Amino acid sequence: MKVFVPIDAAARACGADLVAAAVVSAAGLRGVEVELIRTGTRGMVWLEPLVEVETEAGRMAFGPMTPADVPALFDAPESHPKALGLTEEIPFLKRQTRLTFARCGVIDPLDLAAYEATGGMAGLRKASVTKPEEVVDQIAASGLRGRGGAGFPTGIKWRTVLHAKAPQKYIVCNADEGDSGSFADRMLMEGDPFTLIEGMAIAGIATGATKGFVYIRSEYPDAIRVMREAVVIATRAGMIGASVLGSAHAFDLEIRVGAGAYVCGEETSLLNSLEGKRGVVRAKPPLPALHGFMGRPTVVNNVLSLAAVPWIMAHGAQAYHDIGVGRSRGTIPLQIAGNVKFGGLFETGFGITLGEIVMEIGGGTASGRPVKAVQVGGPLGAYHPVSDFGLAFCYEEFAGQGGLIGHAGLVVHDEAADMLGLARFAMEFCAVESCGKCTPCRIGAVRGVETLDRLRAGDTAALPLIEDLCETMKLGSLCALGGFTPYPVLSAIRNFPEEFMPQQEAAE
Amino acid sequence: MKDAAPVALPPAPARLSEGIAEVLAAHEGQEGALLPILHDLQAEFGYVPPESYDAIAEALRLSRAEVAGVVGFYHDFRAAPAARHVIKLCRAEACQAMNGAATQARLEHALGMKLGETKGNVALEAVYCLGLCACAPAAMVGDRLVGRLDDTAIAAIAEEVRA
Numbered sequence A: 001m002k003v004f005v006p007i008d009a010a011a012r013a014c015g016a017d018l019v020a021a022a023v024v025s026a027a028g029l030r031g032v033e034v035e036l037i038r039t040g041t042r043g044m045v046w047l048e049p050l051v052e053v054e055t056e057a058g059r060m061a062f063g064p065m066t067p068a069d070v071p072a073l074f075d076a077p078e079s080h081p082k083a084l085g086l087t088e089e090i091p092f093l094k095r096q097t098r099l100t101f102a103r104c105g106v107i108d109p110l111d112l113a114a115y116e117a118t119g120g121m122a123g124l125r126k127a128s129v130t131k132p133e134e135v136v137d138q139i140a141a142s143g144l145r146g147r148g149g150a151g152f153p154t155g156i157k158w159r160t161v162l163h164a165k166a167p168q169k170y171i172v173c174n175a176d177e178g179d180s181g182s183f184a185d186r187m188l189m190e191g192d193p194f195t196l197i198e199g200m201a202i203a204g205i206a207t208g209a210t211k212g213f214v215y216i217r218s219e220y221p222d223a224i225r226v227m228r229e230a231v232v233i234a235t236r237a238g239m240i241g242a243s244v245l246g247s248a249h250a251f252d253l254e255i256r257v258g259a260g261a262y263v264c265g266e267e268t269s270l271l272n273s274l275e276g277k278r279g280v281v282r283a284k285p286p287l288p289a290l291h292g293f294m295g296r297p298t299v300v301n302n303v304l305s306l307a308a309v310p311w312i313m314a315h316g317a318q319a320y321h322d323i324g325v326g327r328s329r330g331t332i333p334l335q336i337a338g339n340v341k342f343g344g345l346f347e348t349g350f351g352i353t354l355g356e357i358v359m360e361i362g363g364g365t366a367s368g369r370p371v372k373a374v375q376v377g378g379p380l381g382a383y384h385p386v387s388d389f390g391l392a393f394c395y396e397e398f399a400g401q402g403g404l405i406g407h408a409g410l411v412v413h414d415e416a417a418d419m420l421g422l423a424r425f426a427m428e429f430c431a432v433e434s435c436g437k438c439t440p441c442r443i444g445a446v447r448g449v450e451t452l453d454r455l456r457a458g459d460t461a462a463l464p465l466i467e468d469l470c471e472t473m474k475l476g477s478l479c480a481l482g483g484f485t486p487y488p489v490l491s492a493i494r495n496f497p498e499e500f501m502p503q504q505e506a507a508e
Numbered sequence B: 001m002k003d004a005a006p007v008a009l010p011p012a013p014a015r016l017s018e019g020i021a022e023v024l025a026a027h028e029g030q031e032g033a034l035l036p037i038l039h040d041l042q043a044e045f046g047y048v049p050p051e052s053y054d055a056i057a058e059a060l061r062l063s064r065a066e067v068a069g070v071v072g073f074y075h076d077f078r079a080a081p082a083a084r085h086v087i088k089l090c091r092a093e094a095c096q097a098m099n100g101a102a103t104q105a106r107l108e109h110a111l112g113m114k115l116g117e118t119k120g121n122v123a124l125e126a127v128y129c130l131g132l133c134a135c136a137p138a139a140m141v142g143d144r145l146v147g148r149l150d151d152t153a154i155a156a157i158a159e160e161v162r163a
Helices: A009-013 A016-030 A067-075 A112-117 A122-128 A132-142 A154-163 A184-191 A193-207 A221-236 A267-274 A303-315 A317-321 A354-361 A395-400 A419-433 A439-456 A462-476 A480-484 A486-495 A502-507 B013-026 B034-045 B050-060 B064-073 B093-097 B100-111 B151-162
Strands: A002-006 A035-039 A051-055 A058-062 A083-086 A170-175 A211-216 A252-257 A298-302 A331-338 A344-349 A371-376 A383-385 A409-414 B085-090 B122-127 B139-141 B144-146
Touching (some): A002 A009, A002 A016, A009 A221, A016 A035, A016 A067, A051 A067, A112 A193, A132 A193, A132 A303, A154 A298, A184 A193, A184 A221, A193 A221, A193 A298, A193 A303, A211 A267, A221 A252, A252 B034, A267 A298, A298 A303, A303 A317, A331 A354, A331 B093, A354 A371, A354 A409, A409 B093, A419 A439, A419 A480, A419 A486, A462 A486, A480 A486, B013 B050, B034 B050, B034 B064, B050 B064, B085 B151, B093 B100, B100 B122, B100 B151, B139 B151
Parallel strands (some): A002 A035, A170 A211, A170 A298, A211 A252, B085 B122
Antiparallel strands (some): A002 A051, A051 A058, A371 A383, A371 A409, B085 B139, B139 B144
C-alpha cells in the first residue's frame, strides 16, 4: 500500500506530521506493509492534511485528515467520511493549467529519479546543448515576465547579462517572499526544489553565469532545509557543479538565508544583503544586470520566473506563449488566501477574472459573510472592491485600475474588515520595514500612521494630508516599498470613502 | 509546578572566543560572508555576542561599526539570548482577515502577556507572514508552525510553554 502525506509547511502546520505518524502506527497494528511518501502539497490548503492512497484507478484523496481519521483508511476506505475521490478529479485541481507546479504534491521533493521520471531535467538537457543566445531567444519568445511583481521581460534581462563582459556573472534567485497572501515560492521550494535548480542552471547557461544564489527568507525554515538538501543531491548527480550534465558549462549553487527584513525582497537591497551589508536599497541605474552582486553582471529573478523556465525549454516558447492574454503570457500561480473558503494555490493562464478567482475558485469567504475587499499583490497592492470583480488578472489591467498583481497573492476580506485600520496597517508596516535610505518612505510612513490616527479621531483636515503624503511617497521613494505603500492606502480611501469620514459617524 | 528552569548563563570567555574563531574559519573566503557568519553565531550561542564584532571586523576587513550596523539592521539578530519559548504570531493581512485581532487578544490573555513582551521563559513576538496565508491565522512556537489557530490551539500553546 502506497500512502502519500504532504511535508509542506502549511500541511505540517495543520497537523500532517501527526497524520503521517498515525498512518505508520495503524499500518503496524494491522500488519499491513505501507510505503509512506512525504510529498509537497497539491495546494488545496483547506483540505490539508490531504492524504492520498494509490489505487489501480489512480490516487485517491482524503482530507482534511486528523489522526483519528487514519484507521478507517485501512478498514473501510470506500466509505471513509473524508473521501474526496480521485485527486486529479477534484474540480479545484482539474481546472488548473499546472506547468510550473506540475510535480508539486505528486513526488517526494528530494527524489531526483522521480523528478526525471515525471519530465524533469528535459529543459536543462536541451539547454546544455544549445547556444546561449538561442536559449535567451526561447525565453524572450515565450513572453515570460518577472513573476515577482515588476513584470519585466525575463528574456531582455538575460540578454543584457549575456552580452555584459565580466570575469564572473551571477544568477540570484529572489526567494524573499515576504508578501502576505503569497506562498507560491515556499510551496515550490518545499515541494519541487529541483525545478528551481534546473531553471537557475538554464539561466546560468544562457547568460554565462557560473555561480548562483538562492536568497530565502528566514521565516521559511522548511524551504531552507529542502533547498539545501536538494543542492547537495543535484551536485552529486552532476545536474549542477563543475560540468552541468556533462557539458562544458559550470554552475555552482549556494543557499543563503535572509534575516527578517521585508525590504530585502527588493532586488537591490537583496544584493546588498547578499554581499553582507545592511539591506538598504540602491539607486538604479546602474541596473543589477550590469552592476549586481559584487558589482558584477547579475540576473535577479523571482522563484516563479526561474521555475517557469524548465517547462519553456522542454516544451518550446510557443507552447508557453499560446497561454494567457495580451502582453501577459503563460501561467500565473495564484495564491488565494485570507478569509476564503477554498484557499490555496491555483495555477492558471492569465486572463481569468478577479470575480472568478474569489467566488468560483475560492468559493467566497470562509466566514460566509459577503466579500468586502480583496487585496491583490501583497501589502503594497490595492484593495479592490466587489465592483472590480470583472478585472482580468494580468499585468496591464490591474495597473490600469491603480493596482498591481505583484506576486499574485490575493487576500480576501469579509465585511468585518476595517478599511481605515488596514490603511493604517499598510503605513505601520512600511514604517517597521523601511530601510531608511530615502526620506519619503522613512519619514512618510511614520507620518502616515499619525495622520490616519488623526483621521480616526475625527480630524477631517487629515484626509487631504494623507492623500498628499501618498503622492509624495509614490513619486519620491527609491523603491517599491515606499513607492507602493500608497496603493493600499489610496485604494481604500477611493473605494471605501465612507470609512474615512469619521465626522459622519460622530454626528450619528 | 516544576522548579523554574535555571537561567542560561552566558558562555565562558574561552568558549566564546573559541566558538567565534570556529565560525569565522568555516566561512573563510566566502563571498559576502557576514550574514552567514551572524546566522551561525546565533545558532551557536542563541544570540550574536557583541564580543564577536572585533574578530568579525578583522576577518572581513570591515570596521566594528559596519559589523554592528549590519547586526542592528536585521530583525532576526539578537544581542542577548532569547527566552526559552518564543511564540511568533503573524500580524500580516491574511491573518488579520481571519480574525487576527481577536486571535491576538485571546493568545495574549491565555499567556498573560502582551505582544512584544517577554515574561520569564516566554516571549511573544510579532512576525509578518509565515507563508501560511491559506490556513490563517498562523503562529510559530519555537520552530513548530501552527495554522488555523483556534481556541484549542491557543490553549495547547499556553499549556506547552507553561510546562
